[in-house]
Amino acid sequence: MKMPVESCHVGEYNILEHTDLGEGWFRIDIDAPEIARETRAGQFVQVRVGPGDDPLIRRPFSVYDVGPEPGENATEIRLLIQKAGPGTEALSRLRKGESIRLMGPLGHPMPVPDLKSPAAMFLVGGGIGVAPLYLYCRERLKEGSTLPLKVMLGARRESLLIGHQGFQDLGIETYLATDDGSAGHQGNVIELLDQQLGSLSEGTQVAGIGCGPHGMNLALRDIAVERDLEFWISLENYMPCGFGACFGCVIAGPSDGPLRYRRVCVEGPCFPAKELPETF
Amino acid sequence: MKRESVESASVELSVRVPSPGGDLMLSHPVLPASGTFGYGEEFEPFLPPGTFSAIVPKSISVESRPGNPPPRAIETPSGLLNSIGLQNPGLDLFVSDYLPRLQRYGVPILVNVVGKNIEDYCTVVEALEGQELIRGYELNVSCPNVKEGLRFGLDPEATAALISAVREKTSGVLMAKLTPNVTDIAEHAVAAQSAGADAISLINTVRAMSVDWRQGRSRIGTDTGGLSGPAIRPIALRMVWEACQAVDIPVCAIGGISSAEHILEFVSVGASMVQVGTHLYREPTCLPEILRELQELLAKEGICHLDELRGTFGGLSDRLPERSRPVP
Numbered sequence: 001m002k003m004p005v006e007s008c009h010v011g012e013y014n015i016l017e018h019t020d021l022g023e024g025w026f027r028i029d030i031d032a033p034e035i036a037r038e039t040r041a042g043q044f045v046q047v048r049v050g051p052g053d054d055p056l057i058r059r060p061f062s063v064y065d066v067g068p069e070p071g072e073n074a075t076e077i078r079l080l081i082q083k084a085g086p087g088t089e090a091l092s093r094l095r096k097g098e099s100i101r102l103m104g105p106l107g108h109p110m111p112v113p114d115l116k117s118p119a120a121m122f123l124v125g126g127g128i129g130v131a132p133l134y135l136y137c138r139e140r141l142k143e144g145s146t147l148p149l150k151v152m153l154g155a156r157r158e159s160l161l162i163g164h165q166g167f168q169d170l171g172i173e174t175y176l177a178t179d180d181g182s183a184g185h186q187g188n189v190i191e192l193l194d195q196q197l198g199s200l201s202e203g204t205q206v207a208g209i210g211c212g213p214h215g216m217n218l219a220l221r222d223i224a225v226e227r228d229l230e231f232w233i234s235l236e237n238y239m240p241c242g243f244g245a246c247f248g249c250v251i252a253g254p255s256d257g258p259l260r261y262r263r264v265c266v267e268g269p270c271f272p273a274k275e276l277p278e279t280f
Numbered sequence: 281m282k283r284e285s286v287e288s289a290s291v292e293l294s295v296r297v298p299s300p301g302g303d304l305m306l307s308h309p310v311l312p313a314s315g316t317f318g319y320g321e322e323f324e325p326f327l328p329p330g331t332f333s334a335i336v337p338k339s340i341s342v343e344s345r346p347g348n349p350p351p352r353a354i355e356t357p358s359g360l361l362n363s364i365g366l367q368n369p370g371l372d373l374f375v376s377d378y379l380p381r382l383q384r385y386g387v388p389i390l391v392n393v394v395g396k397n398i399e400d401y402c403t404v405v406e407a408l409e410g411q412e413l414i415r416g417y418e419l420n421v422s423c424p425n426v427k428e429g430l431r432f433g434l435d436p437e438a439t440a441a442l443i444s445a446v447r448e449k450t451s452g453v454l455m456a457k458l459t460p461n462v463t464d465i466a467e468h469a470v471a472a473q474s475a476g477a478d479a480i481s482l483i484n485t486v487r488a489m490s491v492d493w494r495q496g497r498s499r500i501g502t503d504t505g506g507l508s509g510p511a512i513r514p515i516a517l518r519m520v521w522e523a524c525q526a527v528d529i530p531v532c533a534i535g536g537i538s539s540a541e542h543i544l545e546f547v548s549v550g551a552s553m554v555q556v557g558t559h560l561y562r563e564p565t566c567l568p569e570i571l572r573e574l575q576e577l578l579a580k581e582g583i584c585h586l587d588e589l590r591g592t593f594g595g596l597s598d599r600l601p602e603r604s605r606p607v608p
Contacts, residue, residue: 001321003321003322003324003325005325006324006325007325008325008326010326010563010564010565046562048562048563053358053509053510054357054358055355056355056358056359056360056509056510056558056562057355057360057561057562058561058562103564237350237351238351238353238354238355240353240360240362240558240561241316241322241560241561241564242561243322243323243325243326243564244318244321244322245316245317245318245322245323245560245561245564246315246316246318246353246362246364246561247318247338247347247352247364247367248352248353248362248364249350249352249353250347250350250352250367251350252349252350259346260346261346261347261350261367266322
């Protein structure tokens with residue numbers, strides 16, 4: 001099969017900034033020009049946690065942003081990380097001036113559908129899934145895209161809605177949902193999407209990309225299949241290698257076809273919702 | 281005894297593996313471990329796959345196999361527990377779609393073969409005979425993650441019968457990949473050599489498990505899996521040493537190897553070659569650095585060829601109980 005990237009950089013890079021975002025979230029900005037200029041939204045980097053054998057395997061992170069701007073002039077990779085285990089815990093202790101081993105970019109970029117007006121392009125993020133959506137918006141704005149982006153973000157409570165201000169600062173229509181109602185719609189982000197879909201004028205062409213926790217991804221897949229919507233879902237599986245060699249990060253193919261396992265790292269990480277089985 | 285150091289460029293790393301069809305000459309002792317190198321193409325973004333002295337692609341069976349249900353891998357302390365289940369495109373697609381690319385790398389290919397029975401192994405080998413750069417086969421008799429995977433590997437007589445049958449089909453290098461999940465590895469090594477294997481490789485993964493006690497479930501898609509990585513290196517070293525004492529065919533060491541130091545440890549207990557596996561996941565570009573280090577370390581010790589180091593580990597073998605090793 002065709003691999004998503006022709007060249008991939010592996011090296012040690014300098015941390016330019018570490019920003020604590022509260023609630024166990026943090027952002028690190030890394031000086032990595034050769035990775036930054038080749039990275040497109042939806043692609044990820046594999047991060048080596050330390051020089052030793054424990055933790056052993058690299059951790060995959062979607063690229064949250066590249067700086068100063070996406071494209072040829074980018075020199076920085078920005079990662080949004082949530083502490084979730086010993087690997088991310090160790091990464092949270094890295095500070096400005098220290099180095100970090102990166103491998104990337106990896107995986108396919110997120111698709112950019114060609115929609116005819118009237119149209120709506122939904123970007124649905126849950127928790128840490130917000131990360132690749134921000135770069136996606138920055139890229140579309142930079143290229144002067146007319147894709148009508150609507151960002152919908154969900155979290156348990158307001159303090160966990162990390163990064164939403166960034167979308168608003170870009171001038172993107174942003175909708176929020178929290179389980180406790182502390183910000184935006186009280187409920188989950190899928191209900192919010194459902195409402196929005198219902199309010200669209202007849203004949204609106206709809207597409208979307210979702211990236212979030214497992215439950216959100218499952219619900220998004222169901223809504224896309226039921227209503228025959230052109231949605232893609234970005235998956236985040238445990239990836240021993242991240243470049244297709246280990247066959248460890250697979251998901252099953254569509255339920256109606258013969259049993260076939262696809263590698264999330266090189267065939268994804270973004271898959272058409274209709275090609276995902278009912279449970280994945 | 282400390283020798284005078286030599287120029288690192290003058291250190292010779294080549295390895296010779298004799299087979300009935302002639303010697304296989306490898307430019308250096310480092311191969312990728314089957315199952316961790318995909319089909320070569322996955323490494324193209326990182327380095328020319330032909331940097332390895334030979335390619336050992338992921339196992340090929342007669343029929344295509346979907347592999348095991350996810351999750352297929354989980355990290356354990358200094359180790360990786362996997363249950364991939366030999367997902368592979370099958371013989372026909374391997375020949376039409378994968379082999380031409382592997383041949384472009386310009387180095388010998390040792391095809392890792394797996395099967396449900398002896399006929400399966402023979403079918404794959406017969407179909408691949410005469411293909412450009414296919415210089416031999418690694419017979420996988422040791423996968424712990426499929427039902428029939430250890431049918432051969434746990435029984436030295438069955439291993440021997442398989443090797444004898446495949447021996448009839450090829451004069452290329454036959455390397456038997458042994459499982460560590462046995463009591464006496466020497467018995468299995470001897471069985472492989474007696475049946476006509478030109479080399480043995482060990483160890484395949486160690487059967488292991490990881491459970492979530494709250495859910496009462498395995499953390500991977502099957503109850504048990506195969507453990508690889510640094511956690512198993514001391515086990516591999518012990519088993520390679522025991523195997524090397526029992527046979528005189530070349531032994532290819534596998535198990536948690538990630539540096540030149542590790543390679544030299546294995547060579548000192550008798551290994552001729554090594555395979556790097558799990559480490560390639562985290563550092564796919566590691567090989568040139570490892571080879572440079574290998575030459576430097578040997579040069580510093582005044583060792584001009586790996587043969588001078590091979591088997592120099594003395595051990596305290598007089599402490600081992602006497603035993604006879606039955607030859608099947």
